Amino acid sequence: MTTKRVTLADVARRAGLSSSAASMILNGRPDTRLSQDAHDRVNRAAAELGYRPNVAARSLRVDKTQTIGFISDTVATTRFASGLIKGALAAAEQAEHVILLAETGGDPVREAEAIAALLDRQVDGIVFATMRSREVEVPTLPGNTRVVLLNAISDSPSISVLPDEERGGRAAVSLLADAGHREGIVLLGHNEVTERDLFRSTTVARRLAGIRAEMQDRGLTFMSEQSVWDWVPNNGYALVDALLAEGTVPRALLCLNDPLAFGAYQALTEHGYRVPDDVSIVSFDNDEIASYLRPGLTTIALPHEEMGARAVELLLDGSARGEHLVQMPVVVRDSIRQG
Amino acid sequence: MTTKRVTLADVARRAGLSSSAASMILNGRPDTRLSQDAHDRVNRAAAELGYRPNVAARSLRVDKTQTIGFISDTVATTRFASGLIKGALAAAEQAEHVILLAETGGDPVREAEAIAALLDRQVDGIVFATMRSREVEVPTLPGNTRVVLLNAISDSPSISVLPDEERGGRAAVSLLADAGHREGIVLLGHNEVTERDLFRSTTVARRLAGIRAEMQDRGLTFMSEQSVWDWVPNNGYALVDALLAEGTVPRALLCLNDPLAFGAYQALTEHGYRVPDDVSIVSFDNDEIASYLRPGLTTIALPHEEMGARAVELLLDGSARGEHLVQMPVVVRDSIRQG
DNA sequence: GCTGAGTGCTGAATGGATTTAGCATTCATC
DNA sequence: GATGAATGCTAAATCCATTCAGCACTCAGC
Structure with missing residues (x-):
């Protein structure tokens, strides 16, 4: 034994x-x-x-542990988080590295502890992931420890991996426009605070920027913009319910994420409207629920796994610098009226 | 620098x-x-x-690294997986340990590699997690490496952490019975293969055993049992749709997981039936979607995080042995008709 | 036959913390 | 004031792999 x-x-x-x-x-x-x-x-x-x-003995001598730290604000809750981790794991495995995982819950104290715990174990580098892409401060780390920001950006020169939200936003609009929608398009989830500064999320700002740019390029305007802070189904429901109750019937809904779209489906169904015959819907993320919905929800996917993998690859690359954008795949299902 | x-x-x-x-x-x-x-x-x-x-230096001397290996067949995809990890992380943090994560995708080769990679890094113990609780073979590990099975069991003497499915199954039935349901209860998701042996999952067998035991204790029988292999919304929809089409209208649906219930909602809504006024529904897991549905889905929760935490605690405990059951919380929402 | 270069390999130091054996002191005791 | 015990601390070995300096030998060349 x-x-x-x-x-x-x-x-x-x-x-x-x-x-x-x-x-x-x-x-x-x-x-x-x-x-x-x-x-x-x-x-x-x-x-x-x-x-x-014996890795411990070796790393005592040379300064490499073949180990990467992955610090995330959230691990569970969203599919996004686990997708990032899964991608990172795959890339690490490929490079014969292993991943030390830590969760901070967004708490600076836990973050500091996590960093210390990882550094104690001599990780070769650290991936900092945030679920709601934000501007973060890159903690000062001992000289040879590389850092890659995942779904986050920073002022200080650094490496970060982000979804290409601007093109994603454009793609969403194009999907509707190409299907012939010109009037009656409603934007769901827009938020002034978000759009103006980086408080909540850089990605959201870019997503919106892409949406607005593409609308303008095509000479389109929104029939209405429904602002909301929390992107959950209940709010999507409430917003669309109110809209319909006051007699405004959209021809197309551009939702800023899938849960909002989910709520929209519910309100539309209750009011007797059908997707996509009466109302087309497109949204973002490609959550699990997008495929659960009937008809399936057409959505611009967050490329979790690819982003996670990319972050690890850049960490190990050594020469990488700057911002790296990962394409957001368009997942076409049946929520946009064709013709 | x-x-x-x-x-x-x-x-x-x-x-x-x-x-x-x-x-x-x-x-x-x-x-x-x-x-x-x-x-x-x-x-x-x-x-x-x-x-x-310096942990490397210390662990070279004493044989402890304050590091735990967590090997899982799946990391992303389900909320269950990430819940287990989150719980494990929390417990590890509590004990000033850190978690090395590895994913196998169920592939024995990747599993062997993962084990080797973790052992090279002198982990103090390994948690083996499977998403679909199965009987697994505990790989032989060097003497002092402890192993805890998470959501899995094994023949060989070992420690495992499982949800208390039998009581969970009983609870689901009790919920319906206590709400006055005696007739017209339909079971959705039952599967003969599953129930007979351990091929797919021990937990499912136990869940069903609990359900049947409680039904019998209360002198109840199912109006119909709808068997299905894959527990996804589409199948829930198809099953209920077919049932309604042939004129069988249940008063209550006992679904073996939330996605099935999700599909059931869709079929019921399309046929003009209302939850819970016409049909009550109860299911298992407490997926994210359970709270998204309107009305909210009453469900027996899988205690992911607690299970993950428990596994780490038992790993570190040293004296732990045998099978540990974690209670499945009853999450009451609005899908059961009260009265 | 001597020198210098090349070949094939080893000894010992190194990294950082833990741990055992044991060296100096001081103090108490008879 | 000699003895034994207690007190306070240190030197050195140890864990295991890596790495530098260099030993011993062969061979070519003059």
Whole structure:
């Protein structure tokens, strides 16, 4: 049961060589003058014994742990969060790295503790992820620790990975326009505070900027803009319900996320309107619920996994700098009237 | 920028003591005879320098890394997965541990690699999580590595954490019965294969066992049992749609998970029936969608986070053995007709 | 046969914390 | 004032892999 771990010394002994030699051979050092025979003996011995280097010992010497810290404000709750993590895990696995996960709940104290805990374990770099993309301060880290911001930006020069919200916003408008919608388009979820500064989220500001730019380019205007702070189904329901109650019947709804669209479906159904025959809907995120809805919701997807993977790749890249945008795929389902 | 890490030797030097003394003091060794003055000096020095022990160095010596491996078949996709992780993170943080995360996608090769990668980093223990609770083989690990199964069971003696499905199943039935339902109850999602062996999931078998036991205890029988393999909204919709089309109108629906219930809502609404006035619905999981639905879906929750936390606690406990059941909270919303 | 270069390998130091054995003191006791 | 015990601390070994300096040997060349 209590199998002792095989050490490099064990391998060296079995190969009849010094552990220096064994180390060099196993690490594939280029400039070494060790004989082919020595290589064979060491490799065979390592294989026979099932040798695995002790990462703690190695990282004590060289300054690499093959470990990446991933600090997130939220881990559960949204599919977005776990998608980022999943992508990061995949990329890390690819590069034979491993991920140390920490959650802060947005609390600066927990964040500081998380950073300390990760640094104690000598992570090679840290990915900072936020669920609502914000401007963050990059904490000062010891020299060689690289940082990548995931779904966040910062003033200080840094690397960040973001969804390409501007193009995403344009895509949403194009979807409606190309389907022939010119009048009666309602925007759901717009928010003045958000649009003006970075308080809540940079991505939202960019999403809206893209939407407005594309509307203008196509000479379109919104029939109405329904502002709301919290993007949950209840609010989508209430907004559309009120709209319909006062007699305003949209021909198309541009919702800023899927839960809002979800609520919109409910209100429309209750009032006897049908999607997409009476009202087309397009939104953002590609939440699980987008596929649950009947008819399926056409939406501009947040590319979680790709973003997570990208962040890790950039972290390991070494030469990466600046802002990296990841395309937002258009997921076409059946919520836009065709023709 | 390139700030050198403060080492124990630095602290000792500043305190005018040997690093042995500093080590003992900082670790709070009990039998030490070091003076109060020495304690003060070391503690002050450590605080002033912001000393943090190098975990790699420590774990080389003692065989603890304060790190827990968390291996899961799935990380994203379901809220369940991320809930387990969130709970585990919280418990780990509490115990000043950190979590190394790995995903296998259910692939034995990736699982083996993940285990190796974690063992290389000397994790103190491993939590094996599966999303669909199954019987798994506990891989043989070096002596001192503890393992806890999360949402999984095994033949071999082991520790596992599971939701208390049997009581959960009983609770669902009780909810309906206590609301006065005696006739016209339909079971949605029952599946013969599942119920007979452990192929798919132990928890489902137990959930059903609880349901059947409570039905029997109360002298109730199902009006109909609708079997289905894949518990997604589309199937819930199709099943209920077919039922209504053939003229069978249930008074209450017992759905085996929330997505099925979601589909049921859709079919009922389309056919002009109202929840809960015409049909009551109760289900399992407490997915996000349960609160999105109108009226809110009453459901028996999977206690993700508590399970995740429990797993880590048991891993660290040392004396824990056997199977640990976590209560499934009843989340009452508005899908059961009261009266 | 001596020198210098090249070849194949090893010894010992290193990284940072823990831990055991044990060295100086001081104090109490007879 | 000699002895034994208690007190307060330190030196050195240890965990394991990496890495630099350098040893011992062979071979070519003159």
